[in-house]
Amino acid sequence: MAEPLPPGVNAAQMADALERFRKVVGGDWVFAGEKVGSYYDPYTIPNDAERYKAHAAIAPASTEQVQEIVKIANESRVPLWTVSRGKNFAYGGAAPVLSGSVVLDLSRMNRILEVNEKFGYALVEPGVSYFDLYKYIQERGLKLWLDVPDPGWGSVVGNALDHGVGYTPYGDHFGMQCGMEVVLANGEVVRTGMGAMPGNNTWQLFKYGFGPYVDGMFSQSNFGIVTKMGIWLMPEPAGYRPYLITFPREEDIEQVVEIVRPLKLNNVIQNAATIRSLVLDAALFTTRSQYYSGAGPIPPSVAKQIMADQDIGMWNFCGALYGPKPVTDALWTAIRDSFATIPGAKFYFPEDRKHRPDILIHRADTMKGIPKLTEFGFLNWNGGGGHVGFSPVSPTTGQDAIKQFKMVSGRVREAGFDYMGLMAIGFRELHHVTVIVYDQTQPQERQKLHELFGRLVREAAAEGYGEYRTHIHYMDTIAGTYSWNDHALLKMHQTIKDALDPNGVLSPGKSGIWPKHLREGRKS
Amino acid sequence: MKRVACVSVVLSALAVLASPVRAADMTGKEIFDHYCTYCHGSKDGPGTMQLGRTRGKGQALLTERTNLTADYIEYVVRHGLKSMPPFAPSDLTDAKLKALAAFLAKK
Numbered sequence: 343m344a345e346p347l348p349p350g351v352n353a354a355q356m357a358d359a360l361e362r363f364r365k366v367v368g369g370d371w372v373f374a375g376e377k378v379g380s381y382y383d384p385y386t387i388p389n390d391a392e393r394y395k396a397h398a399a400i401a402p403a404s405t406e407q408v409q410e411i412v413k414i415a416n417e418s419r420v421p422l423w424t425v426s427r428g429k430n431f432a433y434g435g436a437a438p439v440l441s442g443s444v445v446l447d448l449s450r451m452n453r454i455l456e457v458n459e460k461f462g463y464a465l466v467e468p469g470v471s472y473f474d475l476y477k478y479i480q481e482r483g484l485k486l487w488l489d490v491p492d493p494g495w496g497s498v499v500g501n502a503l504d505h506g507v508g509y510t511p512y513g514d515h516f517g518m519q520c521g522m523e524v525v526l527a528n529g530e531v532v533r534t535g536m537g538a539m540p541g542n543n544t545w546q547l548f549k550y551g552f553g554p555y556v557d558g559m560f561s562q563s564n565f566g567i568v569t570k571m572g573i574w575l576m577p578e579p580a581g582y583r584p585y586l587i588t589f590p591r592e593e594d595i596e597q598v599v600e601i602v603r604p605l606k607l608n609n610v611i612q613n614a615a616t617i618r619s620l621v622l623d624a625a626l627f628t629t630r631s632q633y634y635s636g637a638g639p640i641p642p643s644v645a646k647q648i649m650a651d652q653d654i655g656m657w658n659f660c661g662a663l664y665g666p667k668p669v670t671d672a673l674w675t676a677i678r679d680s681f682a683t684i685p686g687a688k689f690y691f692p693e694d695r696k697h698r699p700d701i702l703i704h705r706a707d708t709m710k711g712i713p714k715l716t717e718f719g720f721l722n723w724n725g726g727g728g729h730v731g732f733s734p735v736s737p738t739t740g741q742d743a744i745k746q747f748k749m750v751s752g753r754v755r756e757a758g759f760d761y762m763g764l765m766a767i768g769f770r771e772l773h774h775v776t777v778i779v780y781d782q783t784q785p786q787e788r789q790k791l792h793e794l795f796g797r798l799v800r801e802a803a804a805e806g807y808g809e810y811r812t813h814i815h816y817m818d819t820i821a822g823t824y825s826w827n828d829h830a831l832l833k834m835h836q837t838i839k840d841a842l843d844p845n846g847v848l849s850p851g852k853s854g855i856w857p858k859h860l861r862e863g864r865k866s
Numbered sequence: 867m868k869r870v871a872c873v874s875v876v877l878s879a880l881a882v883l884a885s886p887v888r889a890a891d892m893t894g895k896e897i898f899d900h901y902c903t904y905c906h907g908s909k910d911g912p913g914t915m916q917l918g919r920t921r922g923k924g925q926a927l928l929t930e931r932t933n934l935t936a937d938y939i940e941y942v943v944r945h946g947l948k949s950m951p952p953f954a955p956s957d958l959t960d961a962k963l964k965a966l967a968a969f970l971a972k973k
Contacts, residue, residue, distance in 0.1 A: 373955055380944050380952035401956035431951050449956040469957075473904075494904060627910070629919060699910045715904040718949065719912040722919065727948035783948075 345378055345397045348421050348442030349860065356397060359418035363400045363444070366410045371450070374398040381428065381445045383437035385728040387792055387815045389785045394437040394814055396423065399445035405569040409529045411446065412567070415847040416527065422446040423849050424567050426468035426500030429493055432731045432777070433504070434814030439851030440860070448497075451569065456546075459484045462575045463520065463546040468499040468568060472713035485578040487711040489513055489614075494713025499571045503561045505811055507766050507773060509709045511664060512576045513614020514768065516561055521545040523570035524560055527843035532566070546572035562811070563835075564849035565842050576711070583663040583670050583691065584706040585677075588655025590686040595657055595747050596740035599765070599772070601680045603738040606767055610676050613709060615661035615767050618701075622762040622777065623658050624648045625720035627699045630760070639755040653697060655688070660702065662709040720762065726781025730791065732798050733775045734807035738767065746774050749801060754778060757794040773810055799823065814851075821854020836861065894969025897962050901953065902928065916949060928970055936967035943967075 347356055364372045373381075374397070381396045388394075400422075402408050415422050423443040428436030436445055452469030457479060464475060472494045479486050489508035491501050502515040512518050522534045535551035536544045549555065560566050589598055598617060605611045621640065624633075634644045649655060661677070663670035681687050695702050704716050721727055732750065736742040743765060751761040759778055766773040778794070781787045795816060799809065803823040812820045824831055835855045839846070846857020892900065898907075905913030906928045918926030925931055940963055946952040958966075 370959075371956065377944075377955055380946075380954045382952070384946045384951040399954070399956070427957070428954060429951075435951060436954065447954060447956045449954065627915070631919075715912060716910070718905070719915060721949035722912060722916045725916075725920070725948070727950075 345374070346392060346395050346441040347397060348440060351418070351420055351442065355418055356420060359414060359420040359444075360398055360400075362414045362418070363411060366407050366414070367400060367402050371401040371403075372398060373400070378445075381436040381447070383434045383814070385431060385435070385730065385782050387728075387730065387788055387795075387813065389788055392441055394434065394439065395441045396436075396438050396445045397442045399436075399447050401447045401450045403450045405451075405523065405525060405531060408446070408448075408451075408525045408567055408569055409531065412525060412527060412847070413529045415444075416529075416845050419845060419847065420444055421847050421850050423852075424448065424564075426497030426503070426568075427471060427495070429471075429496040430500065430504060431493070432729050433812060437814060438849070439814045439817060443850070446567065448567075448569070454478050455570065457482075457484060457486070457575075458546070459486055461547060462486060462577050463572055464498070464575055465521075465546055465570060465572050466498050467570055468497055470498050471495050472498060472501075476711070476713050479575075486575040487512075487578055488575060488713065489515065489518065490708060490711050490713040491515070492708070492715075492717035494715055498573055499568060502571065502573060503568060505562060507614055507768075508711075509614050509616070509660075509705070510576055510662075510711055511613050512574060513766075515573075516558075518574040519557065519571055520547065520549050520574055521572040522557055522560060522568050524566040524568050526566050527845070527848050531569075534560075546574075559838065562853045564852040564855055565838060567848065579664040580666045581664070581670055582710055583674065584702060584709050585661055585663070585674070586690040586695075586702040586705075587659040587661075587677075587681050588653075588688045588690070589657040589659070589684055590649070590655055592656050592747070592751075593744065594684055594686075595765075596744040597684050598657060598659065598681070598740075599738060599743040600740035601683070602767055603770075605677060605680060606738065606769060610673055611661055611767065612664050612673070613662050615659065616764050617767070618658045618660065618764040619761055620645055620648060620654065620656050620658075621723070621760045622720060622764055623654050623701045624652055625723035625762060625779070626701060626704065626717065627719055628652070629725070630723050631725075638758045639760045652701075653695070654701065658701065660705045660709070662706075720777065721779060723760070723762070723779050724781060726779070726783060726787070728780040728782030728788070728791075730778050730780075730795065730813050731775050731811070732778065732795060733773055733809050733811055734802045735810050736765075736772045736774055736807060738770055738772055743772060743774075745805070746802075746807065749805070750774065750776050750798060753794060753798055753801070757790055759791075759794070817851060818854045892962065892965070894965040894967075897958075897966040898929070898969055901958055901962075901966070905950070913950065931970070934970050936964070936971040939967040939970050940964070 381399050421443040423438030424446045425436045426448050448468040451467040453467045456465040472490045489510040489512040491506045491508050502519045506515050507513050521537045524532045534557050536542045634640045754761045763776040780791045809820045905911045914926045943953050
């Protein structure tokens, strides 16, 4: 099957553009034909094989090459779809929203430009993975910790730009970014914040510089191409104590979250802790077929069996204490006493866990910033490999948590899937991330997933819950739910898009933002 | 990069300036350790566990497999297989992939 062409670009024009790209980066770094297959969404959702297919990919090695590529794209009108490392797999991987786009793969821009132990930051290019940065820090014996998401092979820059979260006190990744270098659609390079001042020495220390703070414009957006980014790193603490608290009943989530809120607001819970559902945790190291061979979600009797076998709860709260022992002892007393009011709550430190492998032993690594891929054991739960995240944001209240849990788990189970959810704890909100694991090899299952996802989005939006991040297949859908005042925010995004990228060559369709020539005929 | 060098000197003697993180020449074993070991390097890795269930415990660890061909390895790495996503040639180059496939096929 020939690779699709983008709207308004014929085969000769595309061939000419690819030839010009080769002159910029070298022939080895433009990928077309069968090699573009590794840029397809590996966990595809739609049954239309033409959706989300790149025409080619190009991998520059420098900011200067990115500038040249952008100029050619403008002249040829060939759209680019930028990825840092293309590992955002639950959300489409490296695949573009607009078929026929050329993937601008920044993996080769993998220089760690600076790691500063005194102030605790790194300046990196988009191709640097968490594994890379961790290794770099360890090899040099620097007393710094990363904050990592579950995919350790992901890009430090890309994850922050997509508003990813991790598990240490530095878990809000975009909140920890400081200073960017961005290539605009006209080829100009901009440095944000203090980086705009020649000779300044606080680019990675103070975010805001002078005038409008624009860094957020380049996250989850298609307004520019981020080629460098500062990220704050946590000084290695004097002590570290990970813990697990389990709760036996689904309805406990209401009381758990009510307890969490004041503890988090007052920094008694120091890190980006998570509350995870039974099956999500069980799926890390076991499969559904080990417990249940029937159709539909596992019944309550099987859930109880899993809890007993693996010594986990219906909900599992994973957190950690950081600092000198007198501090962590005092924090633990407050945490333990608060959660002990929930009947059946059990408390564990790593030395209390008897099974191997074990969720606390595993998360003891991630909560101290060791990058891994272990979490993806959950993909083996039903063997089909596909997964997508539904991620509405909720206030940290028990009322909202139980309401969301019932809404989402009810629909997920109605559709025949097991509920695999977690609540990632921010300062004042929860990211309720439900992973739906499906058999991607079955068209009927993909269609069922799609119908379920649409229902979840609609019902959540009707209750005022919006998703913080989504798969490429749902970017228009989610953007459409942020519709206050006749879609005023989306219209502002479009105005910015048209001003910065008048030819619409940067990542058309990202986050529902389309350039003018592709907007007509689309629903908002 | 003038600015980066300047900052490093001014701010801190502890700042460490970097070079590219990947070696130009890696052996098949080194490539396996760099790209594959997180899923396929230990008995608890997601890839090992998946292979153990679908192909039997004796076939779970890639480095202990005796029935892998280089062509098959190259195909799976570029196209993915169920849970395993594909690896793009920008990162795992054709030359590295050949060295990796040769390393695993000889086991």
